[in-house]
Amino acid sequence: MAKVLIIGAGGVSQVVTFKCAQYPEVFSDIMLASRTKSKCDKIAAVIEEKLGRKIQTAQIDAEDVPALVQLIKSFQPKLVINVALPYQDLCIMDACLEAGVNYMDTANYEPKDVAKFEYSWQWAYQDKFKEKGLTAILGCGFDPGQSQIYTAYLAKHYFDEIHYLDIVDCNGGDHGKAFATNFNPEINIREITQKGRYWKDGKWVETEPQEIMFPLTYPNIGVRKSYLMYHEELESLVKNFPTIKMARFFMTFGDEYLTHLRVIQNIGMASIKPILYKGVEIVPLQFLKETLPAPETLGENYTGETSIGCRVKGIKDGKEKTAYIWNNCSHQAAYNETGAQGVSYTTGVPAMTGAMMFLTGKWSGAGVFNVEEFDPDPFMEVIGKHGLPFEVKENIDLELTY
Numbered sequence: 001m002a003k004v005l006i007i008g009a010g011g012v013s014q015v016v017t018f019k020c021a022q023y024p025e026v027f028s029d030i031m032l033a034s035r036t037k038s039k040c041d042k043i044a045a046v047i048e049e050k051l052g053r054k055i056q057t058a059q060i061d062a063e064d065v066p067a068l069v070q071l072i073k074s075f076q077p078k079l080v081i082n083v084a085l086p087y088q089d090l091c092i093m094d095a096c097l098e099a100g101v102n103y104m105d106t107a108n109y110e111p112k113d114v115a116k117f118e119y120s121w122q123w124a125y126q127d128k129f130k131e132k133g134l135t136a137i138l139g140c141g142f143d144p145g146q147s148q149i150y151t152a153y154l155a156k157h158y159f160d161e162i163h164y165l166d167i168v169d170c171n172g173g174d175h176g177k178a179f180a181t182n183f184n185p186e187i188n189i190r191e192i193t194q195k196g197r198y199w200k201d202g203k204w205v206e207t208e209p210q211e212i213m214f215p216l217t218y219p220n221i222g223v224r225k226s227y228l229m230y231h232e233e234l235e236s237l238v239k240n241f242p243t244i245k246m247a248r249f250f251m252t253f254g255d256e257y258l259t260h261l262r263v264i265q266n267i268g269m270a271s272i273k274p275i276l277y278k279g280v281e282i283v284p285l286q287f288l289k290e291t292l293p294a295p296e297t298l299g300e301n302y303t304g305e306t307s308i309g310c311r312v313k314g315i316k317d318g319k320e321k322t323a324y325i326w327n328n329c330s331h332q333a334a335y336n337e338t339g340a341q342g343v344s345y346t347t348g349v350p351a352m353t354g355a356m357m358f359l360t361g362k363w364s365g366a367g368v369f370n371v372e373e374f375d376p377d378p379f380m381e382v383i384g385k386h387g388l389p390f391e392v393k394e395n396i397d398l399e400l401t402y
Helices: 009-021 037-051 066-075 086-099 126-131 146-157 185-193 233-241 256-266 285-291 331-338 340-357 374-384
Strands: 001-005 027-034 056-059 079-082 103-107 134-137 161-171 196-200 203-207 212-216 220-227 246-252 275-277 280-282 305-316 320-331 367-370 391-396
Touching: 001 009, 001 066, 001 161, 001 340, 009 027, 009 037, 009 340, 027 037, 027 066, 037 056, 037 066, 037 126, 037 233, 056 066, 066 086, 079 086, 079 340, 079 367, 103 340, 126 367, 134 340, 146 161, 146 233, 146 305, 146 320, 161 220, 161 340, 185 196, 185 320, 185 374, 196 220, 196 233, 203 305, 212 246, 233 246, 233 367, 285 340, 320 340, 331 340, 340 374, 340 391
Parallel strands: 001 027, 001 079, 027 056, 079 103, 103 134, 134 367, 161 246
Antiparallel strands: 161 305, 196 203, 196 246, 212 220, 220 246, 275 280, 305 320, 320 391
16 A cells, blocks of 8 residues: 555546546555646546545645655655656656655656657656655656557567567547647647657658558557557657667648648747737637637547557567557546546556556666656556456558568
8 A cells, every 4th residue: 555646637547546546555655736726626626526535635836846845845756757747857867866755657757848758868867866766757647658658568479579669559539629639739739730759760750740640440449540640659669679679650630630730830839939919918729729629528538448458570580470459448438537638548547557557566667767768567457347358360461561
């Protein structure tokens, strides 16, 4: 039994907190903290109504390291689960180091003023965490997170060497809105509008946004246009699985979504450069975020499913083979259970499961870790029970060229 402090109060946080509350034998005390305490109180009220568990709440600015250290020391958790904004990661890691507490997040650090996605800033904390005997677990959502655990699981049980890895992410759902993002719009739009990158023969290859597309078939959904983009887990996967010759990430977008996105870019609303408006400095993308539906409000009328997985080609017993591992998640089932939509659910369930792995001693070590560095088996044994069952098909057409 252990205390956990969860920072952030969006849709993913709602799922993480709800799922932790389902397992009091592991998560004995839970505190939920955010800049806006009323959001925490709302989540806590839903959990108390559905599960009968009380969740402590607190107000905290995650970028105020001294205040965060004070909160951590007063609550004394064994683990801080960071589901706040990615550009707050380093502040929370600093606070955990000072307070002597273990750390976990679901996405890599991003600077506020430049759309740059890489692990170098967080990997630089390796010696600091190791010297203090603390653990930092990076990117334990779905992608990043589950996608890396899927890769490690296939590498351990299905392949001697992985040569080609494609992570494929499809949201086949419909939220009924003209335009909305499934997680924080500020982060989502930054990610989608950047140039793509993929790993090939020992180096990174850069592409224009949405330059490369494959029509891929997703289970229970059908064929969807799938666009190559850069995702941070590729960086750690090619490092930890050096036999990989090519690694790519694909995500589906509908034509209407991309049309809206082009308009937003063309009129300058996707910019992260501050502008002066009537004497007040504003960031266009942050202003746009305030006009769009909040991701945590999308769940009630969301229909359809997500389908996220890994398509892998490699060698087993000297012979070439392929495998496809994936999960499909119903938006409505996710909402009925937790009050959140499927994209939040698929991020939050792996985060809770990873936290459980750490708190029960199945994942351990001092330093900074990406999730594929741990044994995938105990995680995969329980992830289905927690709400994200998976399937594996071998020796099938992966629908991709290399």
